[in-house]
Amino acid sequence: MTTATLAQVRSYDRSVQLLLANQFTINLGFYMLMPYLAQHLSGTLGLAGWLVGLVLGVRNFSQQGMFLVGGTLADRFGYKPLIVAGCVLRTVGFATLGLVDSVPALLVASAATGFAGALFNPAVRAYLAADAGERRVEAFALFNVFYQAGILLGPLVGMLLTGVDFRVTCLVSAVIFALLSVVQIRALPARGGDDTARKGRAGAGEGVLAQWRGVVRNRAFLLFSTAMIGSYVLTFQVYLALPLEVRRLGGDGDFGTVAVALLFAVSGLATILGQTRVTAWCKERLAPGRALAWGLLCMGVAFVPLLAATAVPVPDGGAGRWLLAAVPPTLAALLLALGTMIAYPFEMDTIVRLAEDRLVATHYGLYNTICGVGITIGNLLTGVALDAAREAGMSALPWLALLLLGLGCSAALYGLHRAGRLTPASSSEERSVRA
Numbered sequence: 360m361t362t363a364t365l366a367q368v369r370s371y372d373r374s375v376q377l378l379l380a381n382q383f384t385i386n387l388g389f390y391m392l393m394p395y396l397a398q399h400l401s402g403t404l405g406l407a408g409w410l411v412g413l414v415l416g417v418r419n420f421s422q423q424g425m426f427l428v429g430g431t432l433a434d435r436f437g438y439k440p441l442i443v444a445g446c447v448l449r450t451v452g453f454a455t456l457g458l459v460d461s462v463p464a465l466l467v468a469s470a471a472t473g474f475a476g477a478l479f480n481p482a483v484r485a486y487l488a489a490d491a492g493e494r495r496v497e498a499f500a501l502f503n504v505f506y507q508a509g510i511l512l513g514p515l516v517g518m519l520l521t522g523v524d525f526r527v528t529c530l531v532s533a534v535i536f537a538l539l540s541v542v543q544i545r546a547l548p549a550r551g552g553d554d555t556a557r558k559g560r561a562g563a564g565e566g567v568l569a570q571w572r573g574v575v576r577n578r579a580f581l582l583f584s585t586a587m588i589g590s591y592v593l594t595f596q597v598y599l600a601l602p603l604e605v606r607r608l609g610g611d612g613d614f615g616t617v618a619v620a621l622l623f624a625v626s627g628l629a630t631i632l633g634q635t636r637v638t639a640w641c642k643e644r645l646a647p648g649r650a651l652a653w654g655l656l657c658m659g660v661a662f663v664p665l666l667a668a669t670a671v672p673v674p675d676g677g678a679g680r681w682l683l684a685a686v687p688p689t690l691a692a693l694l695l696a697l698g699t700m701i702a703y704p705f706e707m708d709t710i711v712r713l714a715e716d717r718l719v720a721t722h723y724g725l726y727n728t729i730c731g732v733g734i735t736i737g738n739l740l741t742g743v744a745l746d747a748a749r750e751a752g753m754s755a756l757p758w759l760a761l762l763l764l765g766l767g768c769s770a771a772l773y774g775l776h777r778a779g780r781l782t783p784a785s786s787s788e789e790r791s792v793r794a
Contacts, residue, residue: 379505386509388535391517399525421473423731430481430724438486438550445479450536457529485720499704500638511627579780580713584729589768592737593658601688609684618685622692629696637700647705648776654702659765661694666758
């Protein structure tokens with residue numbers, strides 16, 4: 360992390376600094392455990408493949424499916440209680456994953472860890488947006504730096520601990536979340552949610568439904584959320600299509616393992632070193648809508664190196680095959696990271712602007728749910744395309760499809776920007792700025 364980045368962090372209020380440190384710690388604790396959970400379930404506990412998939416799927420569903428609930432609760436009861444509750448629940452869930460071996464208990468623990476994320480994720484982003492004020496874009500750029508740093512360091516720590524015993528990994532992760540809970544209870548200032556949502560507590564059911572109806576009627580927000588699905592499908596390929604391509608060409612041995620690790624290292628380090636500079640450059644020269652469109656365009660273009668590589672004959676072995684297996688996916692990972700650096704801070708800021716500073720956590724919750732559903736469908740279709748490409752001998756098919764997805768979503772965002780749909784009506788006087 361650069362000196363300039365740390366100086367920028369110090370320029371914010373204590374609450375923002377704590378939220379950034381919290382997000383690093385949350386990702387550290389999460390990613391030191393989750394990459395090794397499947398092996399623990401199938402190897403140490405000897406569960407069948409479908410049961411491993413069920414346990415992991417329950418965690419994902421309980422998080423993606425409950426984001427809207429978490430955001431709604433944050434707006435009604437305040438951001439801090441939901442952040443603390445999520446960390447406490449994850450403490451219990453991760454400790455349980457390391458101490459139990461029965462399938463029902465594992466399912467409950469997995470669901471708890473997922474629901475914990477649904478509780479604190481919208482609340483953290485809404486809190487950060489509120490306390491950063493006019494410097495939201497820069498704050499979310501820093502947020503992404505700390506976010507990626509946790510992802511980068513977590514698996515390395517987890518690898519060392521899991522080498523001793525996976526249960527040690529679970530318990531250490533649980534201790535991290537327990538300490539984080541205590542720090543937030545003592546040091547994080549209370550921050551209320553939306554006044555309108557809090558007034559609706561008395562009529563709980565009616566208040567929540569009215570809250571949701573208000574968000575769903577925000578047509579500009581829904582159009583934006585739909586257009587942004589592509590960004591999440593594309594960036595997720597660092598975990599799906601790119602490692603599969605490395606393994607397909609490089610094999611499952613040591614080279615494949617190192618090359619896959621290189622994908623994550625390139626992505627994380629590029630963000631840590633370049634995010635604040637990229638954001639400053641974009642904010643000075645581009646309107647938010649144009650920055651979003653350029654970000655999605657960069658994500659789509661990320662698959663051009665892989666598309667071009669399909670025109671190259673695959674060597675039988677040696678350095679040529681290793682280079683073909685490693686270089687195009689690594690370039691793709693780097694371009695995906697750049698596209699995310701361009702888009703992410705403006706993406707988070709746009710949600711707040713479209714929400715017009717009302718029910719911000721609820722908007723973040725619904726946004727995460729929409730994009731989560733999109734990721735699931737997109738990954739399913741990507742997997743189908745990869746299988747079909749191999750069977751039909753059309754290796755370019757998945758990369759062409761992902762390129763077109765990026766181009767299409769970029770065009771959609773630019774169209775929304777040109778139509779003024781990314782700026783709420785109450786701020787119409789701002790639409791001409793850097794158009």
